[in-house]
Amino acid sequence: MHNNKIQKVVIVGGGTAGWITAALMAKTLGKTVDITLVESDEIGTIGVGEATIPPLIHLNNAIGLDEKIFIQETKATIKLGIEFDNWGKLGDSYMHAFGGIGKNFPFCDFHHFWLKAKQGGNTSNYWDYSVNYQAAKKNKFKKLSGIEGTNLPGVEYAYHFDAGLYAKLLSTFSQSMGVNRIEGIVNQVNLNDNSGFVKNIVLEAGRIIEGDLFVDCTGLKALLIEQTLSTGFEDYSHWLPCDRAIVVPCESVESLTPYTRSTAHESGWQWRIPLQHRIGNGLVYSSKYMTDEQAKDKLLSHLDGKPLAEPKVIPFKTGVRRKQWNKNVVAIGLSNGFFEPLESTNIHLIQTAAIRLVKLFPHSGIKSMEVTEFNRQSKIESKQMRDFIILHYKLNQRDDSDFWRACQRMEVPDTLTKKMALFAQSGKVFREQDELFTEIAWQQVMIGQNLIPQDYHPIANSLSDEQIFDLMKNLKILIDRTVDNLASHKIFLEAL
């Protein structure tokens, strides 16, 4: 395909995507390849993206970022899960809490025991057995890998942070590891006549930058992957009907809740993300059912404090590039695609793409099998993510708006239909290969949105009704006691 050794990598774009890619590459491949990042202060970054999921901790560790510095510099808070209000029916509330729930038995998840207990008349809530949920609702946090003296899971966490500050931190870090930063606007991309590969990019000031491999991190512009290579886009918007977001930060309030809140409204949903110094807010909506003006009014009337800026509308289309890697261009970040931030997946997708590129790095030239494998993994990942996000929309019982009724009626991917049917009939749900979302994540959304299985696994019958009753009672005592002994979220942050 292209047998030239890859010696020079050019990353175009310095948002979260560009700098995560630069930092990871510098740390892992920096001794063998030359890395340049081109960004334009004049164009700037998208300036949103504040909620993350637990694997970000592994990324920071891999890069060598100290957690204390990271939390201080990015004004981060702890995130234990995402609370979903009004998603099943109006008035409902549940959480996709990170980490485990209850106690797992060999070959049989805890929720089967909970379902048996429920059929026997136990009225406890599934989240009574989640340490993360209980801690989140009491504004508590402490690093805890497991409940002492047991094999029960402890607290699993992620962060809310200022993505702009994170990019800045990674920029300093990457440059200290040898990444060459160039400021300027790219206004031309030249292709090699024979191969169709990108030969060089040209800055407004006339400077030409050559490279062997280009990483397109230009955000929604997709300057190389789409504007230059016309790679094509797989549109998911017939399943995910929201196409706009309006965002505004507001003043902080006294208690720093260690979870994201997602509140469904009549034509979409609103997020609330508490940082140390402010709260990030945004309303995601469908322009078919709501005007920008209506969205702005709705957003501003549901803030905890005074707005700190003028609300900004961001139009988007949900979906992904047909190929994340095309010729000698790899698209990472918004240039590759976008999922609304319902499950905080976009920064995670940057992380996995950057890791995948390092793992499949074509040091001796771009080979078709490496490119094919990269794109295969990327496709599987985005389809799994797509299904999980669609689930939230499909599985609603709201009858108060055309938007939600249309979501109930819509055809969903076959893979999702089968997953929901299997769970409805048997309570069984399986994580696909390396899928990001665990069985427990799927269970929480399905149970939280009122899909209560008709049956449970027979292994749950290995305990008598009395034993199940004791199990539930003892677990709850243990979890409540554990949570009572955690420090407050605020104290944890102050101690840093």
Ligand SMILES: Cc1cc2nc3c(=O)[nH]c(=O)nc-3n(C[C@H](O)[C@H](O)[C@H](O)COP(=O)(O)OP(=O)(O)OC[C@H]3O[C@@H](n4cnc5c(N)ncnc54)[C@H](O)[C@@H]3O)c2cc1C
């Ligand atoms: C409304 C909304 C909410 C979101 N919330 C979350 C969330 O809670 N959690 C999450 O994980 N993700 C979230 N995301 C996604 C997240 O913001 C992005 O994935 C992340 O910020 C990465 O953006 P990026 O680096 O791809 O693009 P950008 O931040 O847009 O960066 C693009 C870069 O390319 C440069 N550039 C562009 N054109 C040129 C050019 N011609 N020459 C030189 N440089 C150029 C720009 O200057 C900039 O440096 C959200 C996104 C949106 C739209």
